[in-house]
Amino acid sequence: MPDTVFPAPELGEPYLLTPGPLTTSYAVKQAMLRDWGSWDDDFRAMTRDMRRRLLALIGPGAEAYDCVPIQGSGSYCVEAMLGSFVPRDGKVLVLANGAYGLRAAKTMEYLGRAFHLLDKGDYLPPRGAEVAEILAADPAITHVLAIHCETSSGILNPVEEIAEVTRAAGRKLLIDSMSAFGALPLHPAELGCVAFVSSANKCIEGVPGFGFVIARTDEIEAAKGNCHSLSLDVHDQWANMEKSGQWRFTPPTHTVAAFLEALKMHEAEGGVSERGARYIRNRDVMVAGLRALGFETLLADRWLSPIITTFFCPEDPAFSFAGFYEGMKSRGFIIYPGKLTVVESFRIGCIGRMDEHVMTRVVEAAKETLADMGVASAAPPAAALEERKKLTD
Numbered sequence: 001m002p003d004t005v006f007p008a009p010e011l012g013e014p015y016l017l018t019p020g021p022l023t024t025s026y027a028v029k030q031a032m033l034r035d036w037g038s039w040d041d042d043f044r045a046m047t048r049d050m051r052r053r054l055l056a057l058i059g060p061g062a063e064a065y066d067c068v069p070i071q072g073s074g075s076y077c078v079e080a081m082l083g084s085f086v087p088r089d090g091k092v093l094v095l096a097n098g099a100y101g102l103r104a105a106k107t108m109e110y111l112g113r114a115f116h117l118l119d120k121g122d123y124l125p126p127r128g129a130e131v132a133e134i135l136a137a138d139p140a141i142t143h144v145l146a147i148h149c150e151t152s153s154g155i156l157n158p159v160e161e162i163a164e165v166t167r168a169a170g171r172k173l174l175i176d177s178m179s180a181f182g183a184l185p186l187h188p189a190e191l192g193c194v195a196f197v198s199s200a201n202k203c204i205e206g207v208p209g210f211g212f213v214i215a216r217t218d219e220i221e222a223a224k225g226n227c228h229s230l231s232l233d234v235h236d237q238w239a240n241m242e243k244s245g246q247w248r249f250t251p252p253t254h255t256v257a258a259f260l261e262a263l264k265m266h267e268a269e270g271g272v273s274e275r276g277a278r279y280i281r282n283r284d285v286m287v288a289g290l291r292a293l294g295f296e297t298l299l300a301d302r303w304l305s306p307i308i309t310t311f312f313c314p315e316d317p318a319f320s321f322a323g324f325y326e327g328m329k330s331r332g333f334i335i336y337p338g339k340l341t342v343v344e345s346f347r348i349g350c351i352g353r354m355d356e357h358v359m360t361r362v363v364e365a366a367k368e369t370l371a372d373m374g375v376a377s378a379a380p381p382a383a384a385l386e387e388r389k390k391l392t393d
């Protein structure tokens with residue numbers, strides 16, 4: 001059956017309007033209903049197929065890259081990438097505008113390797129000109145780390161702009177494309193990006209359990225001996241996989257099977273462009289509907305990703321996030337708390353196995369929940385709009 005319909009999740013499960021784990025298809029869940037031997041040829045073939053399919057998503061120049069899956073959640077892959085590709089005497093410019101950029105900086109602290117943190121606060125984008133300035137002032141910087149979509153606000157960072165100045169300054173670009181890869185185009189060869197990471201449970205719509213590093217093969221070869229950690233050593237994992245076709249340590253077999261099914265569904269849907277187009281429709285229907293109820297987005301349209309959107313909590317004293325959350329949950333939708341430090345907010349994800357018809361129901365559910373709570377206006381407090389003015393262009 002072509003999976004063009006988006007049935008409610010099985011057995012009354014709510015939709016997860018979250019940035020992962022997210023709502024997956026029945027076929028993806030069903031793919032986990034058997035056991036695989038990690039050493040067996042069948043599983044080795046699955047790993048090979050998965051690596052090949054992921055590389056096919058990066059477009060022109062893919063032959064210079066390879067794909068190395070790493071057990072664990074996405075943060076394990078970020079740490080594996082930083083620990084493996086940044087030499088011990090290297091220095092990273094970490095571009096942060098939210099929790100994931102700050103987590104990367106904290107990872108550098110743990111690694112005990114040099115870094116310069118550009119912290120733009122909750123949501124302001126790091127721009128090309130300021131990156132160029134920092135690189136010009138500090139010749140010790142060898143790498144730049146950019147977050148593609150900063151999932152804590154939902155901002156789509158200007159990676160092309162950052163890539164351009166990084167290339168011009170002769171430094172190497174690393175990207176955390178965790179929440180964007182598979183739905184937003186990412187062509188590392190064109191960007192001059194030496195390595196990026198993503199994980200199984202975001203836009204490819206698999207279940208959690210591992211992530212993957214996609215890196216230039218010559219960079220992987222040169223990474224030998226760099227890593228601080230055996231289990232996170234990208235070179236060692238790669239060398240072993242090339243030699244034996246196996247993961248070094250126990251692989252997440254069921255997650256890989258589910259992910260392979262998710263990759264096939266991604267291809268059947270029309271690949272990155274169609275996956276992205278569905279998420280854009282999800283966002284557009286949801287944002288327009290909530291704005292019509294009086295809600296305001298943190299970000300102007302230009303910076304809104306089709307991944308997750310941050311809304312200000314209404315000023316109306318009858319509103320509370322906890323009450324809104326419960327009302328949405330009782331109607332079949334799990335939403336996500338906000339992460340802004342200055343004003344109250346909440347987030348609604350657009351990714352996962354759902355389409356714009358589901359999003360229409362999300363808007364309905366929000367309308368009913370506000371009515372139940374006795375919220376007359378969903379308009380945010382003036383302080384929120386003041387905050388937003390900082391984002392001027």
Ligand SMILES: *Cc1c(COP(=O)(O)O)cnc(C)c1O
Pocket residue numbers: 019020073074075076078100147149150151176177178179199
């Ligand atoms: C999800 C995500 C991660 C990884 O988070 P985990 O909880 O470790 O899976 C890293 N960066 C970004 C931008 C993300 O969205």
